[in-house]
Amino acid sequence: NAGVTQTPKFRVLKTGQSMTLLCAQDMNHEYMYWYRQDPGMGLRLIHYSVGEGTTAKGEVPDGYNVSRLKKQNFLLGLESAAPSQTSVYFCASIKDHTDTQYFGPGTRLTVL
Amino acid sequence: DQQVKQNSPSLSVQEGRISILNCDYTNSMFDYFLWYKKYPAEGPTFLISISSIKDKNEDGRFTVFLNKSAKHLSLHIVPSQPGDSAVYFCAASPINTGFQKLVFGTGTRLLVSP
Numbered sequence: 001n002a003g004v005t006q007t008p009k010f011r012v013l014k015t016g017q018s019m020t021l022l023c024a025q026d027m028n029h030e031y032m033y034w035y036r037q038d039p040g041m042g043l044r045l046i047h048y049s050v051g052e053g054t055t056a057k058g059e060v061p062d063g064y065n066v067s068r069l070k071k072q073n074f075l076l077g078l079e080s081a082a083p084s085q086t087s088v089y090f091c092a093s094i095k096d097h098t099d100t101q102y103f104g105p106g107t108r109l110t111v112l
Numbered sequence: 113d114q115q116v117k118q119n120s121p122s123l124s125v126q127e128g129r130i131s132i133l134n135c136d137y138t139n140s141m142f143d144y145f146l147w148y149k150k151y152p153a154e155g156p157t158f159l160i161s162i163s164s165i166k167d168k169n170e171d172g173r174f175t176v177f178l179n180k181s182a183k184h185l186s187l188h189i190v191p192s193q194p195g196d197s198a199v200y201f202c203a204a205s206p207i208n209t210g211f212q213k214l215v216f217g218t219g220t221r222l223l224v225s226p
Contacts, residue, residue: 004155031212042116042201042216043156058213090155097212100146103155 001026004104006091012110013081021076021107023091031094032074033058033101034066036087043090049074081111115139116204118217125224131189133220135202138183142204146214147176147187150199159200160187192224 007022023032030051035043045058049068063085065077074093078085088108092101117136125131133147143164148156162169162176162185169176175188189196202217 035216040121040218042118042218043203043214044216045213048213059215092155094212099212100158100161101212101214103148103157105153105155 003027004091004093004102006089006104006107008107009105010108012112013078014112015082017081017111018077018079019081019109020078021089021091021109023074023076023093023104024072025074025091025093025102026072027093027095027102028071029093029095029099029102030071031096032068033092033094034064034074034076035090035092036060037090037106038087046076046089081109083111085109086111113138114218115142116202116215116217118200118202118220120220121218122221122223125192125222127194127224127226128191131187131192131196131222131224133187133189133200133202133222135185135187135217136183137185137204139204139206139215140183141206142215144205144212145176145178145185146203146205147174148201148203148216149196150201150219156201189222192222194224194226197222197224 004025033048034046047066052071091104146161147159150156178185199219203214
């Protein structure tokens with residue numbers, strides 16, 4: 001099992017550009033999450049999904065959209081990137097609410 | 113408003129000694145607590161957890177203590193090893209929502225020196 005993988009690992013964008021971050025898991029997990037980690041802020045929840053075809057807002061959803069068309073994939077989109085979105089993005093998945101979250105290796109995004 | 117707080121950004125300990133990492137929370141709805149460990153350029157990995165019906169959980173060198181009345185938990189690592197050097201995140205969730213929605217602390221960087 002590859003576990004949770006994230007694509008790409010690094011990306012530099014200019015303000016106003018768009019991009020999509022891909023998270024994939026091969027553990028047949030129901031729930032998937034997107035977090036961002038900023039210095040001194042810990043991990044903050046952006047969006048999450050409790051199953052294929054569902055999405056919900058987390059703590060800091062503004063400027064992001066997500067989709068879960070397939071159970072194994074959770075996409076995070078930035079329609080018009082801003083410097084405030086410079087961060088490290090982590091995806092996580094979980095079998096059910098009694099399980100522990102498995103994290104991907106992260107995507108480091110810089111918006112100039 | 114920071115619902116989960118780790119007031120010590122860093123901690124230095126000598127190999128073989130005890131490391132104690134602390135975490136405070138404010139939301140009384142939290143009833144499931146976890147510690148994650150993170151190495152540079154990697155995602156967090158689960159270390160140990162505790163539910164609110166317990167006050168202690170042990171796993172090898174790692175023990176988590178929960179004091180519900182003080183809304184405080186701590187992670188003890190005994191004995192500390194250089195490979196334990198990492199950032200440790202405390203996280204909390206209300207488990208009765210039917211899904212897990214973690215709130216993370218800001219992390220404590222642990223350095224274990226030989």
